[in-house]
Amino acid sequence: xxxxxxxxxxxxxxxxxxxxxxxxxxxxxxxLFILVLALFNVNxxxxxxxxxxxxxxxxxxxxxxxxxxxxxxxxxxxxxxxWFKSISSRGLTGWITGIALTSFYIVLYFKxxxxxxxxxxxKNTGLIALxxxxxxxxxxxxxSQWFVYGTLYTLAILIFGYKFILKYRHNKYEQLxxxxxxxxxxxxxxxxxxxxxxxxxxxxxxxxxxLKNIWPLNYYNFEQYRVDDFISAGDVGLGLLIFGxxxxxxxxxxxxxxxGKRWYCSWVCGCGGLAETAGDAFRHLSDKSTFAWKVExxxxxSVLVFVVLMTTAVVxxxxxxxxxxxxxxxxxxxxxxxxxxxxxFAGVLFFKRQELAKxxxxxxxxxxxxxxxxxxxxxxxxxxxxxxAETLRSSYGFLIxxxxxxxxxxxxxxxxGNRVWCRFGCPMAAxxxxxxRLFSKFRITTNGGQxxxxxxxxxxxxxxxxxxxxxxxxxxxxxxxxxxxxxxxxVCPRGxxxxxxxxxxxxxxxxxVLLGNDVxxxxxxxxx
Amino acid sequence: MEHIVIIGNGISGVTAARHIRKxxxxxxxxxxxxxxxxxxxxxxxxxxxxxxxxxxxxxxENHFWEKNRIDLKRGRVKTVxxxxxxxxxxxxESLTYDTLIIATGSKPNKFGWPGQDLKGAQGLYSKQDLxxxxxxxxxxxxxxxxxxxxGGLIGIELAEMLNSRGIPVTFLVRENSFWNGVLPxxxxxxxxxxxxxxxxxxxxxxxxxxxxDDGNGRVKSVIIEETGEEIPCNxxxxxxxxxxxxxxxxxxxxxxxxxxxVNRQLETNIKGIYAIGDCAQQREAxxxxxxxxxxxxxxxxxxxxxxxxxxxxxxxxxxxxxxxSAKFLDIEYQTYGWVFSEKNKPVYExxxxxxxxxxxxxxxVAFHKENQQxxxxxxxxxxxxxxxxxxxxxxxxxxxxxxxxxxEANFDPEFYKRFEKDILKTYxxxxxxx
Numbered sequence: 001x002x003x004x005x006x007x008x009x010x011x012x013x014x015x016x017x018x019x020x021x022x023x024x025x026x027x028x029x030x031x032l033f034i035l036v037l038a039l040f041n042v043n044x045x046x047x048x049x050x051x052x053x054x055x056x057x058x059x060x061x062x063x064x065x066x067x068x069x070x071x072x073x074x075x076x077x078x079x080x081x082x083w084f085k086s087i088s089s090r091g092l093t094g095w096i097t098g099i100a101l102t103s104f105y106i107v108l109y110f111k112x113x114x115x116x117x118x119x120x121x122x123k124n125t126g127l128i129a130l131x132x133x134x135x136x137x138x139x140x141x142x143x144s145q146w147f148v149y150g151t152l153y154t155l156a157i158l159i160f161g162y163k164f165i166l167k168y169r170h171n172k173y174e175q176l177x178x179x180x181x182x183x184x185x186x187x188x189x190x191x192x193x194x195x196x197x198x199x200x201x202x203x204x205x206x207x208x209x210x211l212k213n214i215w216p217l218n219y220y221n222f223e224q225y226r227v228d229d230f231i232s233a234g235d236v237g238l239g240l241l242i243f244g245x246x247x248x249x250x251x252x253x254x255x256x257x258x259x260g261k262r263w264y265c266s267w268v269c270g271c272g273g274l275a276e277t278a279g280d281a282f283r284h285l286s287d288k289s290t291f292a293w294k295v296e297x298x299x300x301x302s303v304l305v306f307v308v309l310m311t312t313a314v315v316x317x318x319x320x321x322x323x324x325x326x327x328x329x330x331x332x333x334x335x336x337x338x339x340x341x342x343x344x345f346a347g348v349l350f351f352k353r354q355e356l357a358k359x360x361x362x363x364x365x366x367x368x369x370x371x372x373x374x375x376x377x378x379x380x381x382x383x384x385x386x387x388x389a390e391t392l393r394s395s396y397g398f399l400i401x402x403x404x405x406x407x408x409x410x411x412x413x414x415x416x417g418n419r420v421w422c423r424f425g426c427p428m429a430a431x432x433x434x435x436x437r438l439f440s441k442f443r444i445t446t447n448g449g450q451x452x453x454x455x456x457x458x459x460x461x462x463x464x465x466x467x468x469x470x471x472x473x474x475x476x477x478x479x480x481x482x483x484x485x486x487x488x489x490x491v492c493p494r495g496x497x498x499x500x501x502x503x504x505x506x507x508x509x510x511x512x513v514l515l516g517n518d519v520x521x522x523x524x525x526x527x528x
Numbered sequence: 529m530e531h532i533v534i535i536g537n538g539i540s541g542v543t544a545a546r547h548i549r550k551x552x553x554x555x556x557x558x559x560x561x562x563x564x565x566x567x568x569x570x571x572x573x574x575x576x577x578x579x580x581x582x583x584x585x586x587x588x589e590n591h592f593w594e595k596n597r598i599d600l601k602r603g604r605v606k607t608v609x610x611x612x613x614x615x616x617x618x619x620x621e622s623l624t625y626d627t628l629i630i631a632t633g634s635k636p637n638k639f640g641w642p643g644q645d646l647k648g649a650q651g652l653y654s655k656q657d658l659x660x661x662x663x664x665x666x667x668x669x670x671x672x673x674x675x676x677x678x679g680g681l682i683g684i685e686l687a688e689m690l691n692s693r694g695i696p697v698t699f700l701v702r703e704n705s706f707w708n709g710v711l712p713x714x715x716x717x718x719x720x721x722x723x724x725x726x727x728x729x730x731x732x733x734x735x736x737x738x739x740x741d742d743g744n745g746r747v748k749s750v751i752i753e754e755t756g757e758e759i760p761c762n763x764x765x766x767x768x769x770x771x772x773x774x775x776x777x778x779x780x781x782x783x784x785x786x787x788x789x790v791n792r793q794l795e796t797n798i799k800g801i802y803a804i805g806d807c808a809q810q811r812e813a814x815x816x817x818x819x820x821x822x823x824x825x826x827x828x829x830x831x832x833x834x835x836x837x838x839x840x841x842x843x844x845x846x847x848x849x850x851x852x853s854a855k856f857l858d859i860e861y862q863t864y865g866w867v868f869s870e871k872n873k874p875v876y877e878x879x880x881x882x883x884x885x886x887x888x889x890x891x892x893v894a895f896h897k898e899n900q901q902x903x904x905x906x907x908x909x910x911x912x913x914x915x916x917x918x919x920x921x922x923x924x925x926x927x928x929x930x931x932x933x934x935x936e937a938n939f940d941p942e943f944y945k946r947f948e949k950d951i952l953k954t955y956x957x958x959x960x961x962x
Binding site: 074075076077079080081082083084085170171172173176289290445447448449450452453454455456458459468469472486489490491493494495498499500514515516517 | 539568570571574577578579580581584585586587589692725726824825828829832833846847848849851853854855857858860862888911912913914915918939940941942943944945
């Protein structure tokens, strides 16, 4: 019965666009069309002007559309018809968009020549050539496929960020958070690295460095060519290298302790930035089942173990053996890694064992044994980690860096939701989540007995957290995966959820009877 | 093994079943005629508006019930034979029980309006009501206007639903201001303006005379009592409150009035038969609460209590301080403690009212005229903390204290503009300088 009635829903008319929205869409598509023409090698006379008009048309279309969609309506939650629209309910438009994005990613990663990338000093052609004027303006160099991608990526975050700010114009938290990801994308990911490239000369060269892109998300940060570049660039380079280490080992734990992983995932990170802006229309498509949660925990932590092993192997491979030349030798490094991991695992199992579920304990011990065994095998003269460092590096780059984060993570937004990469794949999210779950003041507080189990919170959780399962028990939400986007709180019709940083005590409060009932009964049952 | 049968798979029945399972191995069967699995009734509106699909309104995954050994049976109970402890279903199947919990909820009120049973005239309570609405009002071509009769919480939700599909709505409200049997005048008037700002044709102090037939048994129009005006429409929403859904018990030995009469242990006149949730009627008054409370959380709390009693730990149903919440289009409403409308206010109750200039936020604080004791608060457009008000009510704080400490109770998201200072200033101007 319930399934039959759903077919009727296709009669709902809320999917219709207003005339202005149609014109605005047309303008945006015109801009995209110019890019497609460039892709097919149409030779435009004044590339700078053509590129500016293409990007300008896309932005104008999107901004006009957003203005028309939201400014004429009262402030409030704007989810009408989300499950009726083809694009946002895995309909035909959704699938077409998904396949188009996925194909774009495959070409971008594996066939940049098709986009017009000039190989071995050859001039760029096609789409990439169209972006040459902008690239030369910023860094002085011709464009690459990554510059084209970076520009479009930044544009997407900016225009969809604008749309998101209008959509949530009653909600200051959402607005500030979005302004923040727009800023970090534009300044840190896009402009600053390009300007840094301008400083490079024959005698001075810095690697391309998006400062907010922290290892292990930035899995290549400590590879040999980059470390060589950093060191050869003198004090500035050394400063950047140290900043890379400090950001994961010092800044990250402090900020995560104070604010939860949201400081990064939904305020700073570029992947999160795209997910929260361009991906917002797909947030409800995440899988909420307990099965998906289980898969998530195993997959994301396995990726973390993989990146730790890979990075250790890569760094190990280029360090020297002679301690008289440099104090950090292969052996010193390896023992430091083993020591650090032992301290972390032992510390957690000792101090936080009550907070870990059985499978989390088993997983932690299992991973730890794997890492230590591999290190020990090395000690007995076997090849480090059994694999070549280069094999590990290239397989990680291919499987995780390209396929998982790009092709699946972003290409499949319209099918699996906007945070597939962040939830199942991102090793940075795994580290932050581990800290958030065990060492953070952040939680989502539940407001007494007000929950009516409607399910808006769970539906719109992009990380697939069943928020309602906690809220209807009056239990705070303390989950590793929560990126603190605040949308559960925004869509709650009864004011039940609030993102807060507060004392660590009583943060996790499993209760079986909620506020509002007989005080004795609550005490009796909640004591158990 | 003791067999516990629960009629009704709403929040009350399901909560009872879950808590019984937590504490015992008794055999549990939940009977429902409405749906296979428990869903949140309060979320039906979001399905029609396209915010969610039906499966999202189900708080537990389908495997939950089998895993917890809670049997689910689809069927409509025709009669309850209390001597043989047997339920007889409409299809004449039967089911025996040792302990029975009646949790059948409510049904929409119909006050004998001519034409109230025409096709297109409907309430909004069950999954079936939602399916009917989807059929009768899929878009603004099939349904060119809808008229809603009854200005309560379901009425305004139905108005918001139809509005989301661009269907013009005329909203007939008997009272001279929206829901002013419950809300004080300042609150109610702000909601009047908010409703109108959403282009809903709100008609206050207006009654329905009759619903007209188009000749094929479908709704054609409604006639207004006061003016005789005929309003053409395709759907009439009957949302003038709800009554306990207990017709099937009329021939049984179970004592009923409007609802199933229960004592403070939620037990009916027959041993081993309990009634909880919307369909239960308290024999004794509990504080200032109504004898029948059709509210989500009271259903849940009764389920928690009856489970204790049945599992050998007899408890009385003893709800704490009153609270509730709702949403009027874009304005969220929460209430803690008692704030009565002008119509129902006891003589000792006085109000402090503050409203923001943007006309979407206000609070009304009720206090005792003589001793200044804080009695309750209505808050619109500002979220407040249940736990804090619950504590202040228990501690019998006075209104000065509450207004001074209002920021402790704020529950709005981070970075939201705060209004405590403005509220305090208004309070001082109204009361302390006088």
